[in-house]
Amino acid sequence: MHVVVIGGGVIGTCTAFWLARAGCTVTLLERQPELAAEGSFANGGMLHASHGEPWNSPQAVGQLLAWIGREDSPLLLRPRRLPALVGWGLQFLRHSSRSRHQAATLANTRLARYSLEVMAVIRREAAIQDDGAQAGIAKLFRDQAQLEAATRMSELLQEAGVPFERWTRAQLLAREPALAGCADRLVGALYYPQDASGDACLFTRQLGRYCQTLGVELRTGTAVHALVATGDRIEAALTDQGRLEADQFVLANGPHAPRLLHPLGLRLPIEPVKGYSITLDVRGIDGLPRLPLIDDARKIVVTPLGARLRLAGTAEFAGFDDRIQPRRVRLLIAQLRELLPQREHELAAAPSSAWACLRPMSPDGVPIIGPTRFRNLWLNTGAGHMGWTIAAGAGRLLCDLMSGRQPALSPAAYLPARWL
Ligand SMILES: Cc1cc2nc3c(=O)[nH]c(=O)nc-3n(C[C@H](O)[C@H](O)[C@H](O)COP(=O)(O)OP(=O)(O)OC[C@H]3O[C@@H](n4cnc5c(N)ncnc54)[C@H](O)[C@@H]3O)c2cc1C
Missing domain, CATH: 3.30.9.10 (D-Amino Acid Oxidase, subunit A, domain 2)
Structure with a gap:
């Protein structure tokens, strides 16, 4: 199975790692000259x-x-x-009740704990040194x-x-x-x-190099402009370096995911x-x-x-x-x-x-991980202030869903279906 992962921040790179480990042929596309050059470059490190x-x-x-x-x-x-915040802001307020806020906190906590567990696997296997x-x-x-x-x-x-x-x-x-x-x-x-x-940028760049040893094709300096769909299937990603076809596509391009989804009729509130x-x-x-x-x-x-x-x-x-x-x-x-x-x-x-x-x-403060109504388009974004903490677990969870394996963590709280 050939998977194109769009976005080489910490989330996309962790996703590429687990997919490669699961036996997929992976192409990781990143518009910047290097991985982790945007949201994952110099975050709080917590x-x-x-x-x-x-x-x-x-x-x-x-x-x-x-x-x-x-x-x-x-x-x-x-x-x-x-003015641009009205729709998102109303959802943000709707999810601020005590019970919803508590449920979202627990969902983030479960994913974060799981993530720190599986991050230890990545650190060992890829011999990461990230301060x-x-x-x-x-x-x-x-x-x-x-x-x-x-x-x-x-x-x-x-x-x-x-x-x-x-x-x-x-x-x-x-x-x-x-x-x-x-x-x-x-x-x-x-x-x-x-x-x-730890330093998310050092982690991501070292993991990116390790992914290459697993066979991941890393294409930095490649920006995706659009996704081409036929019926309920994505045919290709149109990039500034040409058209790229694949069996599956993962959007892990952080706050920019809605721009690629909007022309497909998907309104993702990020x-x-x-x-x-x-x-x-x-x-x-x-x-x-x-x-x-x-x-x-x-x-x-x-x-x-x-x-x-x-x-x-x-x-x-x-x-x-x-x-x-x-x-x-x-x-x-x-x-x-x-x-x-x-x-x-x-x-x-x-x-x-x-x-x-x-x-x-995301408006509820919980990441958005899982399938869309296009049967070969998956999302891994919306991690807000927790992206470095949950990256390893979010990548593993998505990879399990894509490969039809039973995830170690219930995906219910993170599924895109709550918005799309
Ligand atoms: C000041 C600050 C402090 C933070 N501190 C912490 C912390 O202490 N702990 C923590 O857990 N989290 C923290 N975070 C949050 C964390 O940094 C983010 O949640 C995380 O980096 C998001 O990762 P990502 O991979 O989703 O996005 P990004 O790292 O932004 O990666 C998305 C990538 O997609 C690429 N891209 C976008 N569009 C396209 C396209 N069309 N084609 C190709 N490539 C594209 C971008 O260039 C980018 O590299 C902090 C964030 C900030 C801003």
Whole structure:
């Protein structure tokens, strides 16, 4: 069976890996000159099964109106994007009830846990070195009520297999002395020992090379412009390098999937949500965090990646505009300075690079994985803020569905049929 996978981010590359392992002939198409050059290039690096909560929690939705146009809000809604957001936004609100939000959180958690299990298989087999660590992740709180609410959610996740510890401020400082400079603003932390971290770009590019040894044909610099259908079957992908026929097609092109689906009459609700990161070369700087940290109130993450420190966050509904806005970068830097005031000068002098990109976000905050009404067209997209964490599992799940094998995880919560 010849499968064309469209999109060489972490999701498409993991999908190609499992398909090749299952005996398929795979062609992986990526429009950029290299794999993982867009959404998977410099994300927060967190492998956080503990963080599966979609962004439409009842509390966040209550604050949305107040956040419109506010540059320092965790979720920034650009007023010019509002008209395009109507349909998606209504679905986003519809899924914000307590029961739906909880069901979506558990669906993400199950997939994330499964993913971290099967990611270990990939790491071993492909001998991946991605500056990863198995140190757990600590989530920091500045507000007692928010710590209590997050503790209740973590108790629920614990039942789904994600253990956690609750740390007082003193326990947090004993485990992470780098936070001494901001301790008076923190009330405590939740620590998730089974979470991990790693560089998604290093992972994806190394996996891509390994896939080639399994026979995967990697065609970078190849953009797909359209899919050609006859009846309920996709005949070919039209690319800027010519027409490509295959038995099966997988769309794993992140937030751009709706553009290829729309001419086929499929309206997939995926919204691009922009985020930023800054990567600092911190060689020679002592006293930095040893643990990956999530600052819950600011919605930013700080992740040690070998000799680098990655700072990531911000969520902006600004359409497909992925330009780097200096004021958003300044906001992130100010937030890092606030967390690590005693390292302010060294960090300001460290070589750094900024990046902005688009998360592919579904209205219910759950990835979209599975078949469409075209019998040889499959989707693997919509992973939002969880794409790195769920990539290995999402690829395996889709591969099992395509090969008619019983998946280890029920696919029901992720199927495209809930939207198409
Ligand atoms: C600031 C930020 C921080 C994040 N932090 C984390 C984190 O800590 N942990 C976590 O789990 N997730 C995180 N995420 C989310 C995660 O990065 C994404 O969910 C994930 O990278 C999405 O992967 P993907 O393969 O679906 O998309 P992408 O990586 O965007 O890949 C899609 C690929 O398709 C290609 N493509 C698009 N259209 C075409 C076409 N027509 N033809 C050919 N190729 C095409 C693109 O060039 C691209 O390479 C973060 C995201 C952001 C923005």
